[in-house]
Amino acid sequence: MQKHSFHLVDPSPWPIFASIGLWGFTTGLVGWFHEYNYAGFLAFLSLISLVYVAIVWWRDVLRESVFQGHHTKSVQKGIMYGMILFIVSEIMLFFGFFWAFGHSSLAPTIDIAGVWPPRGIEVLDPFGIPFLNTLILLTSGASVTWAHYAILIGNNKQTQYALIVTVLLAAIFTGFQGFEYVTAGFTISDSVYGSCFYMLTGLHGAHVIVGTIFLMVCLMRSQLGQMRPDHHLGFELAAMYWHFVDVVWLILFVIVYYWGS
Structure with a gap:
């Protein structure tokens, strides 16, 4: 039984996905500045993935707080x-x-x-x-x-x-x-x-x-x-x-x- 008031967070895929999205966004953006082929598409796709990860990660935090009472x-x-x-x-x-x-x-x-x-x-x-x-x-x-x-x-x-x-x-x-x-x-x-x-x-x-x-x-x-x-x-x-x-x-x-x- 847990004897402390801290929340031990469940394993989540969002940190690694956020890291990959940030890497793709920065790489694509720099490549777009240098007019590399498909670099702009990579930056745009990575930005969309970052927005999605932010939404679902925020959703999970709210679930832990409001519905599960972990906060x-x-x-x-x-x-x-x-x-x-x-x-x-x-x-x-x-x-x-x-x-x-x-x-x-x-x-x-x-x-x-x-x-x-x-x-x-x-x-x-x-x-x-x-x-x-x-x-x-x-x-x-x-x-x-x-x-x-x-x-x-x-x-x-x-x-x-x-x-x-x-x-x-x-x-x-x-x-x-x-x-x-x-x-x-x-x-x-x-x-x-x-x-x-x-x-x-x-x-x-x-x-x-x-x-x-x-x-x-x-x-x-x-x-x-x-x-x-x-x-x-x-x-x-x-x-x-x-x-x-x-x-x-x-x-x-x-x-x-x-x-x-």
Whole structure:
């Protein structure tokens, strides 16, 4: 008989399938960049397999939590620590690109004529779409907090309303980001400014899309009655991730859009 509160996970095929999918996606993507035959097809097929693995793996975790009751307080604490470490690793990733942007702007090399922004780069107005997106993302952070409060008081309808508002705001943010890309006067290949700008904003945009999917899953679970005041770790993780996205955008707005321009 088990004498501890931890969950011994059953054998699962999804980790190895996820590894194979990631290998195929990265290999296919690099091959596609170099115009190898069938590399694009390999990347697309691997991406589809990764999406499928993510869905079924997430499904299994929810089954263990909701229906089998394996997620005790000890298990939830471990998952929370894992999410915190994941966010710390993401902070380090963004820090590297912020460092590259800051170094290039504070000490512009002769390759870009020693000026910043580099000549020929028509920088974006920080108080246009970027400032509007800042307000949108901050509002979405407030609506996530509203959803959390609604869960704690057991108001499932308010939880759903707040999550719908958050998802809509996230979609609007992503739409404006795409419009900014289309109308920008420079590309990722336009000096170090373009490379750092699109890497930072694109990486953040990818995190927004992942966070939006995370919150949509929470919305569906709320509609199924799986968000309880005493057991809603999935939402707490989504809220942590979303607030991380908010903070990164604030730093990005100040450093890249305002100060860097």
